[in-house]
Amino acid sequence: MAYPMQIALQNASSPLMEELLHFHDHALMVILLISTSVFYMITMTLTTKLTHINATDAPITETVWTILPSIILVTIALPSLQILYLMDEINNPFLTIKALGHQWYWSYEYTDYKDLSFDSYMILTKELKNGHFRLLEVDHRMIVPTKSPIRILVSAEDVLHSWAVPSLGVKIDAVPGRLNQTTISTHLPGLFYGQCSEICGANHSFMPIVIEAVPISHFEDWSWATTQ
Amino acid sequence: MSALLPKPRMRGLLNRRLKFHLAGLLLFSGGFAAWHKFGVSEPRKRAYEEFYKNYDAVKEFEAMRETGVFESVQPTKP
Numbered sequence A: 001m002a003y004p005m006q007i008a009l010q011n012a013s014s015p016l017m018e019e020l021l022h023f024h025d026h027a028l029m030v031i032l033l034i035s036t037s038v039f040y041m042i043t044m045t046l047t048t049k050l051t052h053i054n055a056t057d058a059p060i061t062e063t064v065w066t067i068l069p070s071i072i073l074v075t076i077a078l079p080s081l082q083i084l085y086l087m088d089e090i091n092n093p094f095l096t097i098k099a100l101g102h103q104w105y106w107s108y109e110y111t112d113y114k115d116l117s118f119d120s121y122m123i124l125t126k127e128l129k130n131g132h133f134r135l136l137e138v139d140h141r142m143i144v145p146t147k148s149p150i151r152i153l154v155s156a157e158d159v160l161h162s163w164a165v166p167s168l169g170v171k172i173d174a175v176p177g178r179l180n181q182t183t184i185s186t187h188l189p190g191l192f193y194g195q196c197s198e199i200c201g202a203n204h205s206f207m208p209i210v211i212e213a214v215p216i217s218h219f220e221d222w223s224w225a226t227t228q
Numbered sequence B: 001m002s003a004l005l006p007k008p009r010m011r012g013l014l015n016r017r018l019k020f021h022l023a024g025l026l027l028f029s030g031g032f033a034a035w036h037k038f039g040v041s042e043p044r045k046r047a048y049e050e051f052y053k054n055y056d057a058v059k060e061f062e063a064m065r066e067t068g069v070f071e072s073v074q075p076t077k078p
Helices: A015-046 A059-087 A216-226 B013-053 B057-067
Strands: A095-102 A105-109 A117-120 A142-145 A150-156 A161-165 A170-174 A180-184 A190-195 A208-214
Touching: A015 A059, A015 B013, A095 A142, A095 A161, A095 A170, A142 A216, A150 A161, A150 A170, A161 A190, A161 A208, A170 A180, A208 A216
Parallel strands: A095 A150, A142 A208
Antiparallel strands: A095 A105, A105 A117, A150 A180, A161 A170, A190 A208
C-alpha cells in the first residue's frame, strides 16, 4: 500500500504489476538518457562563444536525429506492447465478481454464489480502530482467493467512477450502462488498498477499495458462512 | 619578438569542442542510464526474485491471521 513520502510506484502484489514495474524502470532509464543528453547539450551551447558561421547544411546531423529517436521509440514500444497483450490474455478465471460504483460507495456481487452481494462504505475517521488507515478502510472488504485468476466486471449506477488497486496494477473505468472487464490475480495473501480514480462528486475521495486475499479454503468458508 | 611565443591555434576550435563534448555527452548520459539500470532496475528485479524464492504464502497468511487484520477469518488464538 501507499506509505509516507512515497515517490515511486507501490510494491507489486501481482505478476502483471511486477511486469509493469520493470517496464517503468526501463522507460525511466530511456527518459533519463534523453533528459541528461539534452541538459548537457544545452549547458554546452550556453557556455561557449564559439559558433559556426555557415551552418546551413547538415544532412548527417539531420539523419542521425531522425533515426535515433525512432530507434528509441521502438525500444519503448516493444515491451509496452508485450505487456499490453499480456493484460488481455484470457486465463480461465475461477470466479467472477461485479464491482459497481455508486455515489459514494462500491458494491460487490459474487453472482457465482447465491445471494452474495454487499455494499462497501468507507469507515469514518472517528470510527477507525487501532491500526486502521485513514480514508482507506471500508466496512465490508472484497474477499478474494489467492493464486486464482478472478474476472472483475466493473460498471456504475450513476456517474463515472474508476476501480483502481495500484499494487495489483488495476485501474478500470466504471461507466454507467457499460460493463468493463479485467482479470486480477495475486499470489500474496493480505490486504490491498485502492481509491476511486474518476471524479464523481463531493465524496469522490471517500470511496476506497479494499481487497482481502485469503487462501481458497478460507474463501470458501467465508462465502458459505456469508450466504447462510 | 614573434618567435618567442608559439602561434596560437586559430582554426577548428568549435570542431574540437564538439568532438570533446560528444564523448563527454556519451559518458554523462550513458553513465546516468547505466546507473539507473544497474543501480535501480536490476536490484529491483533481484529483490523480487529473492522475495519469491523462499516465500511461504501459508506461513505468511497464518502470521497475518493471528494479528487480526482479516475480516473473513478470525485469529485461532483469542
